[in-house]
Amino acid sequence: MIATLRHYLSVASCFARLAVQRQLEYPLFLVSWLLMIPTSYFTGIWMLRVIVERFQPLGGWDFPELTFLYGLGLISHGILVVFFINTWSIDRKVINGEFDRLLLRPMNVFFQLVASYVNFIGLIDCIPGIVIFAYGCYLTGFEWTAAAIAKLILVLLGGVLIRAALFIALGSIAFWTKRNGAVVGFAVITLERTTMYPLSLYPYALQSLLTFLIPIGFISFYPAAEFLGLDDGGLELPLSFALWTPAVGIVSFFLAHGLFRLGMRKYESAGS
C-alpha cells in the first residue's frame, strides 16, 4: 500500500516536472496567456459593477456580494485548470486512440490521464480569482476565522471536484458516441455563467436542474450565500452548504469516475 503510494507519488512528481519543462519551452505562449486571462476576468467583474450600479442588484445580490461569488467561482475554476486540464480532452483522446499508450503502462489509466499534465499556466487563472475574491471579502467584511477558513477550503475542494466530475462525465460519453462534440467548450461557458453569477437569476426549473441534476450550484452559489448570510432567493436546502459542497463533490466525482471506467471497457483504440 505504502509502496504503491510512493510509486504513484514518484511518477506524479516526475510528470509535474516534465509538464513545467514543456511549458517553459514556449515562453511567448505563456506571456500571451498572462496578458489575456486576467484582462478577461477583470473586465468581467468591472462590467458587473457597471450593471449593478446603473440598474439594480442582481437577484438581491449587490456588488460586494457579487464580487465575493465571482471570486469564489473563479478560484475553483483556476484550481481545476491547473490540476485537471486533461479532463477537457478525454473525447479527443478516445477518438485518436491516445489511451493505447496509457494502457500499456503498469499503472492506473485514470491516474495517468490526470497526472500527466499539471498545467502551471493555469496558475494565471488563479491570479484574478484570488485578487477578486480578496476584494470581495474586503467589501463584504468577511471574517477570517479559523472555522471560516476551514469551510472555505472544503468548499473549494468540493467545487473543484464537481467541476472535474462534469468534464470527466462529458468526455466519457465519447467512449460510446466516438464523436468529438465540442461539448467541453459549452460546458466551460455554462460553468462561467452559473458559478460566477447568482443562480437565483435563473428561472425555477433551471435552478432545480443546476442543483439536483448537474450540481453546479454547489460550486459557489450556495456556499457564497451561506458565507454571506444571504437569503439566497434560491431553493431551500437543509444543512450547511459548506458541508454539502464537498459531499456533492465526492459523490459526483465518484460517479463520473465510474462512468469513465465503464467507458474504458468499451474503448476501441483507433485505426492501425
Added chain:
Amino acid sequence: MNAVIEVKDLVKEYMIAKKGRGLRGSIRSLLMPKKTKVCAVDGISFSIAAGEIVGYIGPNGAGKSTTIKMLTGILHPTSGSVRVCGISPQEDRKAVVGKLGVVFGQRTQLYWDLRLGESFELLRRIYQIDKAAYEASLAVLSDVLKLDEFIDTPVRQLSLGQRMRGDLAAAMLHEPSVLFLDEPTIGLDADAKHAIRGFIKEMNRERGLTVILTTHDLDDVEQLCSRLVVVNHGRVVEDGPIDAIIAKLTPHRLLVAELERPCEDLDLDHPAATIVRQEGLKVWYQFEKSRITAAELIADLSGKLPIRDLSVKEPDIEDAIREVYKTT
C-alpha cells in the same frame, strides 16, 4: 516448449453502421440504423515460444493490429483467450504490461518537446527500475543504439531514424521479456533499418527476448524472423518456418536465358519447363525444383539453343506473400 504467448480461438467483432446513399439514406440510417457485424479477428490461434522472433504479417486490414492490441491488453476480445507469460492481459493488465515492450512505428511515446533523456527518466519511475539497474540497462542500450549522440537533443529535432532508436530504447529500459514491434522500420532509410534490425537481433541473442513483429517490409521479415504467421481476413493462413512457407507456396524457380540471335526458327520449348515470358532475345522459363534441377535444364537448353547468358532466380518471400494474399 515453453510458450510465452498462447492465443486460442481469438475473435474480435465490431459493429459497423451501414449508411444509405444520399440524404434519404442518411435519414433512413438515423431512424433505422442498420448495423453489421464485422469480424476483424476471426478465430486466431497460435503459440510463441520464448526466444522466437515471429513475423506477424498480412495485408492492410487483415487484423494484425487488432490482434496485437488484444495481446497487449489494449482491446478486449469478443471471445477466445490470450495468455502472455501465463497471465491474461484482460484479467490482470498491469501484471502483463510490466513484462512487455511495445513500439508503434507510427506513434512515439517520447515527449516531443523535451530532451530524449527526460522520457527515459519518466519510464524509470513508471516501471520502478532502481537507479543501478537503470544505469546498466541504459548503458547497454546506448552502446547498441548509439544513443549518446542525441540523448540530450529535444525529440522534435531528432531524425526519424534517431527517434525510432529512442523509441526502441524506451520500450526496452525495463528489460521486458516480450517485445511487440508494429512496423518498426516504416519510413526509415537503409542505414537506420540496418541499425534497428541489428538491435533486435542483438537483444534476441543476448537476452533471449521474444519478438513479435508486424511489418510490410519483407526485408525485415527475411533478415529477422525464423517463423512467420500470415493472416488474412482475420484468420491465420500460414504458420511456420519462412523457408517452408516459400517452398510450399512458390515451388517454382525461374531461368532467364538470353539468346545470341533472334529465335524465330528455334525450338524453345522444354518438356519440364514452361515459358512464362519472352521479350526480344530473353526467354523466361519457369520450372519446378522437384521435377528438374537447374543444372539439367541449363544443360538441355544450351544443347539446342545459342545461349549467351543465363541466370536463375530463386523465389523470394515477396513472391510467397503475394501468393498467399492472392489465394485467400
